[in-house]
Amino acid sequence: MHILLTGGTGLIGRQLCRHWSSQGHRLTVWSRQPAKVAKICGAQVRGIGRLEDIGQEPVDAVINLAGAPIADRLWTHKRKGLLWSSRITLTETLLTWLESRDHKPQVLISGSAVGWYGDGGERELTEDSPPVVDDFASQLSIAWEETAQRAEALGVRVILLRTGLVLSAEGGFLSRLLLAFKLGLGGPMGNGRQWMPWIHIKDQIALIDFLLHRNEAAGPYNACAPTPVRNREFAKTLGSVLHRPAFMPMPAFALKVGLGELSLLLLGGQRAIPARLLAAGFTFQFTDLRAALDDLSSRL
Template identity: 80%
Template sequence: MHILLTGGTGLIGRQLCRHWLAQGHRLTVWSRRPAQVSELCATGVRGIATLEELGQDPVDAVINLAGAPIADRPWTRKRKMLLWSSRITLTETLLAWLESREQKPSVLVSGSAVGWYGDGGERELTEDAAPVSEDFASHLCIAWEETALRAQALGIRVVLVRTGLVLSAEGGFLSRLLLPFKLALGGPIGNGRQWMPWIHIQDQIALIDFLVHENAATGPYNACAPHPVRNAEFAKTLGRVLHRPAVMPMPAFVLRVLLGEMSQLLLGGQRATPARLLEAGFTFQFTDLRAALDDVSARL
């Protein structure tokens, strides 16, 4: 199978490339840095700077994960424009290319996030739920999904993966927490009651592979473990895994001053559950947070 990825040099994309390359699939990554693709992903993965380089070479599946990191810096007007263009504008370019293809891929798996729901408070959020509150992250995910869904008109099966907080030893949000926790400066954020939907990187890779091959899969899927935890519990568990105390809270007003609008990502949360994945028969390897963090910490 020939698989085209956008965002293939990111945390999830790199793991997908290694996973599928080991299975014997052919991988192409559309990247701003095509010369570095084989180094960042794996030897044997092709990097291209433009989609036109593929010519009419048949593509069986497209994985659309491209997007500038949403939590790397405060949401200035310029940053919001970059976050928007790196997702929505890029997906529009991808759609135009798909429309021009004589032979179209059978499936498009497009990225999204549990932030689609906004700050859900105490409400349990399955894929049937509507957005609970409106903020920039929610609007961004909604527009990203709506753009990707236009591929259905081309006869392409579209799957939307609403990812939670990915636990990985190779980067992501966990890497930002390690230093303060190792310095015994970790602890709950705000009141610590906000829900954190998490997922181990191995389950993230497995579920995307599952959805690519599950011909009946279409629409949104919450990519998070079945048991979300509150922020205070997450901090306590991470402290135990690292053998450090986790009692230094980060006051909400400090985050609002430091991060502005972006503080909503940390002070809000989603009690999201993977109802549709479980109904489809997907089996999670990691459903307990302590076991997941123990596994990741062993690889650090």
């Protein structure tokens, strides 16, 4: 199978390249720095700087994961523009390319996030639940999904990944927490009651591969473990795994003053359940947070 990836050099993309390369698939990564792709993703992975470089070579599937990190910097007007263009504008470019193809891919698996729902409070959120809060993160994910879904009009099946907080020792949100926790300064954010939908990187890769090979798969899927936890429990468990205390709370007002609108991402949450994945027969390797963090602990 020939698979085209955007965001192939990111946390999830790198792991997908390793996984699919080992299975013998042919991989092409569309990147701003194509010369670095082979070093980051593997010697067998081809990097391209323009979609036109593929020519009319058949592509069987497209995995669209590109997007600037949403929580790395304050949401200034300029940063919001970058977050928008790195997702929606890039996906529009991908659609234009798909439209020009004589032989179109069978499936487009496109990124999204559980932030699509907004701050869900105590509500259990399945793929059938509507968005509950109209904040920037929700608007961004909604627009990203709507843009990707336009590929259906071209005869391409579209799968939408509403990904939770990915647990990995190679980067992601865990890497931003580690220093504080290792110094004994970790703890809950705000009142610590907000729900955190998490997923181990191994399950994230496995479920994408699972959906890729299911011909009937389409529409949104919550890509998170079936056991979300509250922020307070997450902090306590991470502290325990690292053998550090986790009792230093970060007051909500301090987050709001320091981070502005971005604080909504940390003080809100989603009690998201992967109802459609479970119904399709996908089996999670990690459903217990402690077991997931223990699996990563030696590399944290």
